[in-house]
Structure formats: C-alpha cells, structure tokens
Amino acid sequence: MALDQSFVGRTYPPTPAYEVGREKIREFAEAVGDTHPAYVDAEAARALGHADVIAPPTFVFSITYRAAGEVVRDPQLGLDYSRVVHGDQKFSYVRPVRAGDRLTVTSTIEAVKSLAGNDIVDIRGDVHDETGELVVTALTKLVARAAEEA
Amino acid sequence: MTAKISYGSVEVGTELPARSFPVTRATLVQYAGASGDFNPIHWNEKFALEVGLPDVIAHGMFTMAEAIRVVTDWAGDPGAVVDYGVRFTKPVVVPNDDKGALIEVSGKVAAKLDDNLVRVDLVAVCDGKKVLGMSRAVVRLA
Numbered sequence: 001m002a003l004d005q006s007f008v009g010r011t012y013p014p015t016p017a018y019e020v021g022r023e024k025i026r027e028f029a030e031a032v033g034d035t036h037p038a039y040v041d042a043e044a045a046r047a048l049g050h051a052d053v054i055a056p057p058t059f060v061f062s063i064t065y066r067a068a069g070e071v072v073r074d075p076q077l078g079l080d081y082s083r084v085v086h087g088d089q090k091f092s093y094v095r096p097v098r099a100g101d102r103l104t105v106t107s108t109i110e111a112v113k114s115l116a117g118n119d120i121v122d123i124r125g126d127v128h129d130e131t132g133e134l135v136v137t138a139l140t141k142l143v144a145r146a147a148e149e150a
Numbered sequence: 151m152t153a154k155i156s157y158g159s160v161e162v163g164t165e166l167p168a169r170s171f172p173v174t175r176a177t178l179v180q181y182a183g184a185s186g187d188f189n190p191i192h193w194n195e196k197f198a199l200e201v202g203l204p205d206v207i208a209h210g211m212f213t214m215a216e217a218i219r220v221v222t223d224w225a226g227d228p229g230a231v232v233d234y235g236v237r238f239t240k241p242v243v244v245p246n247d248d249k250g251a252l253i254e255v256s257g258k259v260a261a262k263l264d265d266n267l268v269r270v271d272l273v274a275v276c277d278g279k280k281v282l283g284m285s286r287a288v289v290r291l292a
Binding site for chain 2: 050
C-alpha cells in the first residue's frame with residue numbers, strides 16, 4: 001500500500017522528558033562490552049572536559065527509537081510495523097549525552113516513499129535537553145518490506 | 151572534548167587499530183535489556199525462522215555500537231564524535247552455540263576537514279560479508 005505523502009514534514013509533539021541515569025549508561029556500556037572510563041567514572045569524564053559521565057554514541061537511539069515508534073505506528077500513516085526493518089541510522093552530535101540530562105525528542109517525518117513494493121520512511125529525531133539546547137539529531141530510515149505474494 | 155590523537159599526526163589513509171567483537175546469544179539478551187529493544191528476531195530462533203531469517207540475528211544497533219569503538223578508542227574521547235552514520239546491509243547471524251559470531255571492524259582516515267575534524271570510514275565484516283555500508287564517522291581531533 002502506498003503511503004500517504006501528506007505526512008512528509010509532519011512534526012509530532014515532544015516526548016515527555018527522559019532522565020539519563022548513570023547506572024543506565026553503565027548498563028548500556030557493559031552490554032556492548034565498552035570499558036571506556038568516561039562512561040562510568042565521573043573523574044575520568046571530567047578529565048576529558050565533560051560535566052559528568054557521558055553515554056556511548058549510540059545510547060540515545062533507545063530514546064529516539066521509542067519516539068519514532070509512536071510515529072510509525074500512527075494508523076493514519078499506514079505503515080506495516082510488523083514488516084519494518086532498520087535501513088540506515090545517523091547521528092549528528094552537538095555534545096555527548098551525559099548523566100543527569102533530561103531529554104525530549106521531537107520527531108519529524110522527513111521523507112516517505114515506496115520503492116519496489118517497500119515502504120520507506122525517514123524520521124528525524126531532534127533531542128533537546130532541559131534548557132532547550134539541541135544535543136543530538138538522529139536520522140532513522142525504516143523500511144517496511146514488501147509482503148510476499150500470496 | 152579532549153582527543154588524544156592530534157589532527158596534524160594523521161593523514162588520509164591513516165589506518166586505525168582494527169578490532170574484533172564477539173557476539174553470542176547471551177550478548178544479544180544483555181543488549182536487549184540494556185537498550186530496551188526486545189524484538190524476538192534477536193533472541194527467539196523459532197520466530198526468526200518464521201519471518202524468513204536464517205537464524206537469530208544481532209541488533210543492527212549493537213553492530214553500530216561496536217563499530218564506533220574503533221574510533222572512540224583511537225581518538226580517546228567518545229565525546230569527540232561529531233557525526234556517525236551507517237547503513238545496515240547484511241544481518242549478523244548469531245548461532246546458538248558458545249562461539250556465536252565475530253564482527254571484525256577496521257577503519258581509516260578518508261578525509262581531513264576543517265576545524266580539526268577528520269572523517270573515518272569504517273568496514274564491518276562478519277563471516278566474510280560486509281554487514282555495514284556507508285559507515286562513516288566524523289571526529290574532532292586535538
């Protein structure tokens with residue numbers, strides 16, 4: 001089913017704030033096996049010029065993907081969420097995410113297209129901190145694979 | 151931001167130390183919990199087969215998290231990464247044994263930009279196949 005082109009440019013309301021916890025950062029770093037001290041040791045992070053422990057670069061995806069999920073499950077968009085795979089992922093950082101941040105995500109549909117039966121949606125997630133400053137922008141390309149011929 | 155590598159010490163073609171990252175079913179369960187991505191294709195073999203996959207596959211975001219470690223360990227400060235993007239081209243298939251799969255990542259400096267920034271192009275291979283495409287990071291050096 002072709003997706004509704006009128007969704008291009010649509011922006012969704014900001015998500016409730018997500019508070020970044022130092023133990024959540026530690027848990028994520030351990031899960032990816034990354035022992036960099038800046039993720040767990042505030043002194044080590046400060047020695048690198050950060051205000052507190054920082055999160056690994058891809059940590060923020062957990063937050064932006066949850067926000068994007070609400071967009072792609074919008075029934076009016078018509079995307080078959082059960083067939084969605086992750087195509088591309090990009091991040092542009094103003095600064096690293098750090099413990100204590102209270103982050104909100106504002107999702108915007110950047111592009112909607114159909115190629116060879118696949119529905120493709122590009123979603124931008126702008127992540128702001130509690131002061132309103134932009135921290136990171138996530139660009140997520142989701143592909144709903146064409147259904148097999150019956 | 152305090153990278154330990156100086157901009158002046160690298161040139162286009164400079165290779166970063168390559169790394170190998172093992173991934174087992176246990177790794178995927180741990181990553182699912184830490185990331186909140188509980189899609190069953192990453193832990194339930196029956197479900198993965200039913201949706202046409204060869205076996206359980208790793209989270210694409212897990213592979214993305216591993217690949218950037220080549221850059222962050224080299225630069226010294228993970229906060230020095232300014233841009234990072236990948237395309238998920240092939241799945242990392244993780245068999246249900248004690249060996250799992252191995253993601254091998256290499257990188258080299260592809261361009262020197264303004265403001266002490268360099269672009270690093272990464273190659274991630276598993277079982278002889280490239281699992282990431284267009285895998286690029288921009289990092290600010292000292």
